[in-house]
Amino acid sequence: MISALLFALLAAPDAGPPPPAPQQEIAPPDIAPLVPPAPEYTLSLEDGDFRVHVNVRPGDPEANRVVELAFDLGRQGGGDSGEPQPWSGGKLALSVTGPGPRQRYLVRALGDAGSYGVHWTPPSRGLWTLTLAPYKDAGPSVTFQVGVGVSMPASAQGHMVQSSRVVVTAGRPVTAGAPALKQIMAELGRRWLQATEPGKPDPAGIRAMARLLKAVQGRRVPRERSAPATEFDTLAAREAAQLEQGGVPGAQSCLECHYKFRDQWSKPWPR
Amino acid sequence: MEQAVAALMALLLAAEPLLAGDARNARNLYRLHCIACHGEAGEPTDVGKPLGAPLLKDPTLISGRSDDQLMALLLEGTPAHPAAGTVLSLLDAADLVAYLRAGLPSIADLFPDAAAYTVKTYTLQGPALTRAEALVDGELQPDERSLTVFSVYGGEQPPAGPRLVPQDPVQLDGLSPQSRRGYVVFGWLGGAPVAMALSPDFAVARLLSPNAAVARAAPAVVGKGSREAGRRKPFVSKAAPDAARALTRLYARASEAAAMAAKEEADRHLFDFPDRK
Numbered sequence: 001m002i003s004a005l006l007f008a009l010l011a012a013p014d015a016g017p018p019p020p021a022p023q024q025e026i027a028p029p030d031i032a033p034l035v036p037p038a039p040e041y042t043l044s045l046e047d048g049d050f051r052v053h054v055n056v057r058p059g060d061p062e063a064n065r066v067v068e069l070a071f072d073l074g075r076q077g078g079g080d081s082g083e084p085q086p087w088s089g090g091k092l093a094l095s096v097t098g099p100g101p102r103q104r105y106l107v108r109a110l111g112d113a114g115s116y117g118v119h120w121t122p123p124s125r126g127l128w129t130l131t132l133a134p135y136k137d138a139g140p141s142v143t144f145q146v147g148v149g150v151s152m153p154a155s156a157q158g159h160m161v162q163s164s165r166v167v168v169t170a171g172r173p174v175t176a177g178a179p180a181l182k183q184i185m186a187e188l189g190r191r192w193l194q195a196t197e198p199g200k201p202d203p204a205g206i207r208a209m210a211r212l213l214k215a216v217q218g219r220r221v222p223r224e225r226s227a228p229a230t231e232f233d234t235l236a237a238r239e240a241a242q243l244e245q246g247g248v249p250g251a252q253s254c255l256e257c258h259y260k261f262r263d264q265w266s267k268p269w270p271r
Numbered sequence: 272m273e274q275a276v277a278a279l280m281a282l283l284l285a286a287e288p289l290l291a292g293d294a295r296n297a298r299n300l301y302r303l304h305c306i307a308c309h310g311e312a313g314e315p316t317d318v319g320k321p322l323g324a325p326l327l328k329d330p331t332l333i334s335g336r337s338d339d340q341l342m343a344l345l346l347e348g349t350p351a352h353p354a355a356g357t358v359l360s361l362l363d364a365a366d367l368v369a370y371l372r373a374g375l376p377s378i379a380d381l382f383p384d385a386a387a388y389t390v391k392t393y394t395l396q397g398p399a400l401t402r403a404e405a406l407v408d409g410e411l412q413p414d415e416r417s418l419t420v421f422s423v424y425g426g427e428q429p430p431a432g433p434r435l436v437p438q439d440p441v442q443l444d445g446l447s448p449q450s451r452r453g454y455v456v457f458g459w460l461g462g463a464p465v466a467m468a469l470s471p472d473f474a475v476a477r478l479l480s481p482n483a484a485v486a487r488a489a490p491a492v493v494g495k496g497s498r499e500a501g502r503r504k505p506f507v508s509k510a511a512p513d514a515a516r517a518l519t520r521l522y523a524r525a526s527e528a529a530a531m532a533a534k535e536e537a538d539r540h541l542f543d544f545p546d547r548k
Binding site: 064066068091093095102103104105106108110111117118119120121123135136182185186189192193196250251252254255259262263265267270 | 287288289290291292293295296299302303306307308316318321322348353354355357358360361362363365366430431
């Protein structure tokens, strides 16, 4: 009886309009290897009552590429029971020593309680020692090591390391999905910086940029803007064509698209 | 022994300069997001000019805004500047602000013990304009009649540099005239910025500029000047006569504008207890 009903439903000549095709939200899968999600490296450290959770992004740092260090600071009250309370009373600095000049950076509060961060671009590969410490008043003082272009060190760094692991952003394997528009644009920016540095340009890198720009065409326009979606595709196609011929677009070419489709501009684009 | 080593390490760390941002990352961010309008050297491009892009290498523009103000401009935008918050993080903005400040003469360069400063633009008119024009022996152009004055104060120094105190009566009241170190103004000479520091008695305390002519003229300028307008004389330098004339022009405006700042401060503290003056 049930199977007869199912058969009748499937065999019905017109069961209503077909479901709409899913909107193209993701880029063609062949560009996924060009925009790999960056791994993260995390550490949990202790200094007395203080608990310091360190997140290193990307988790496989390279020389001359910015590393974001995010610190979640907490203070364990009442023995070891319960969760640490976020600690935001600090004026903190990060000192870096290793195979390059020793430097000291102001660590900034990021808004959320206990959340601090700093950027650091390691100038050379090797094992670097980083010390987070207060520059004024009391606060946590922890030291840890980061491998730049080399493996991350074993977890014996003078402070108790409770965990040390490498995770992939959003817990997805690299091949699970294609990158979002924002990731593609960030990757394009990174490659554009490389391509416009003095020296011999990398033709393969420029071709990869053209593929990325082709992949963003036909998507929804990122925001509700005055310019129509077709113009977004036209601008992307113009830049892709230039890249395919080995030319790297100038900053003002990129700006025209950012101006019309990304930034909150109210004035018309100057002709 | 361990405590001694730790104390020594703490002393060594404290002696190192504290960097407000990552200059290498900022340079890349500047090339990615700013250069199309603001140009490689901070000069507006052909695209930037019609959009109203200012001269980013103007020390008055950069020193006259706090880190928080500049970061808010970058992240949240204004009607005249796009909000880059979708592509810049707070740390990116902090890096960029540090990058914009680097390479420009700053308040801390002129007064190393500065802890705080205020900024206000004054327009010369009436007797002040007459006195300034008498010193330069000529007429000041309309765009020369306004000058931004930085009043600099000592005290406990913040690690990342002196703090900009807003023009808020309560906060201004916390600045004691006794801790005032002097005044700073910025001008231009041969396309390069010139920073001139005045002591509380309006003598030129220090000059900074990448322009070599300023260094040649400095012996004829530093230490000269007076609180009394009648005792101010034009600077004369055989080594760099044109620079001395330009510096006289800047000083004529600076001394009058600083006098206005000093008068405002005196008025604010008119009824203070004598020990606070």
